Amino acid sequence: MKKIIVPVDFSEMASHALNFAIEFNEKVKGEIVLVHVIEMPVGHLSFTGEVNTSGMEAFYTGEFIKATHNKLDEWSKRVSDAGQEVSVHMKYGNAFTNISKLIAEEKAHWIIMGSKGSSGLREVFIGSNAERMIRHAECPVFIIKGETHLKDIKSMAYATDLSQEQDLIADHAKDMQKLLGINMHIVKVKTPYNWLDEGQAQKQLEHFSERNHFEDFTLNSIDADFADEGAVKFAEEVKAGMIVLGTHGKKGIAHIIGGSIAEDVVNESKIPILVYKILDL
Numbered sequence: 001m002k003k004i005i006v007p008v009d010f011s012e013m014a015s016h017a018l019n020f021a022i023e024f025n026e027k028v029k030g031e032i033v034l035v036h037v038i039e040m041p042v043g044h045l046s047f048t049g050e051v052n053t054s055g056m057e058a059f060y061t062g063e064f065i066k067a068t069h070n071k072l073d074e075w076s077k078r079v080s081d082a083g084q085e086v087s088v089h090m091k092y093g094n095a096f097t098n099i100s101k102l103i104a105e106e107k108a109h110w111i112i113m114g115s116k117g118s119s120g121l122r123e124v125f126i127g128s129n130a131e132r133m134i135r136h137a138e139c140p141v142f143i144i145k146g147e148t149h150l151k152d153i154k155s156m157a158y159a160t161d162l163s164q165e166q167d168l169i170a171d172h173a174k175d176m177q178k179l180l181g182i183n184m185h186i187v188k189v190k191t192p193y194n195w196l197d198e199g200q201a202q203k204q205l206e207h208f209s210e211r212n213h214f215e216d217f218t219l220n221s222i223d224a225d226f227a228d229e230g231a232v233k234f235a236e237e238v239k240a241g242m243i244v245l246g247t248h249g250k251k252g253i254a255h256i257i258g259g260s261i262a263e264d265v266v267n268e269s270k271i272p273i274l275v276y277k278i279l280d281l
Helices: 011-028 055-080 095-106 129-136 162-180 200-212 227-237 252-258 261-266
Strands: 003-007 031-038 085-092 110-114 143-145 154-157 183-190 217-224 242-247 272-276
Touching: 003 011, 003 095, 011 031, 011 055, 011 110, 011 143, 011 162, 031 095, 055 085, 085 095, 085 227, 095 129, 129 143, 129 162, 154 162, 154 200, 154 227, 162 183, 162 200, 162 242, 162 272, 183 227, 200 217, 200 227, 217 227, 227 242, 242 261, 261 272
Parallel strands: 003 031, 003 110, 031 085, 110 143, 154 183, 154 242, 183 217, 242 272
Antiparallel strands: 143 272
C-alpha cells in the first residue's frame, strides 16, 4: 500500500495539507501517515528517546502529551471519516531526523506538507527543517500553499533544464499528469547564465519532448534573471494549478554558493509545488 506522510502541527497550513492529502489519497488508494514531532530540550530526553522529567514538570509534560495525543486522534478521525486508512505517530526530538526515519521505515511514496507561501518555508511548523526535507527526502515532496482542491488543478507547469538527467523526472511528471488527468506545460527558463535564443530553446524543447514521449502538453520558454523567478512567473501566466520540478538537493558549500532552485520556487510560489529528487548516477 502506498504511504503518504503528512507532518502536522495543528496549524491552518497543516490542516490544508491534510485536506489535500485526503483528496489525493482518493486517487492513489493508499494510507495517510500522520506525524507530530515534539521538539523537547535535549535534557528532557533519555537515551531511548523517552521524555525524562520529574515532579510538577513531569505532570504538566504528561498533560501536554495527553492533549497532543487527543488532538492527533481528532485529526486522524478526519481521515478515517473519509473512509481511508490512517496511522498516527508522535515523536520526540529533532523534527527532520524523526521524519526522515519515518520516511525510511514506512517506505513513503510522498510527503504532503504546508507552507505559508511567499513569507517562506521557515514559517512552516518544522521551520528550516522543511527546506532540509526538500533537499534530502528521497520521496517526492508536495508543498501546499493554502486551501487547495484537486478539482481546481487543471494543468501543471513542469520546469526543466531539458538535460538527460531530467528524463526520470519527466517520467514522474507524466505519471502525475495521468493520475490527475491534467495538461502539462513544459517550460525552459532562459537566464543570462544559460542564455539561448528562441530557436535554440525550441529545438532543445522538441528533442526533450520526443525523447520522453509526452502527451497533452505544450512547449514553452521564458526569459528571466533567475530560473526560480522564471518558473513562478510562467506558472502564473498559464494559470497552472501546480509546479513540478526536480532537485539535486545540494548540500554543504555547494548549497551556500548555488542555492537551491527548488527551495526558491517553493518560497516564491503561491500554488502547490511537487519536488522530485534527481538521483546522482
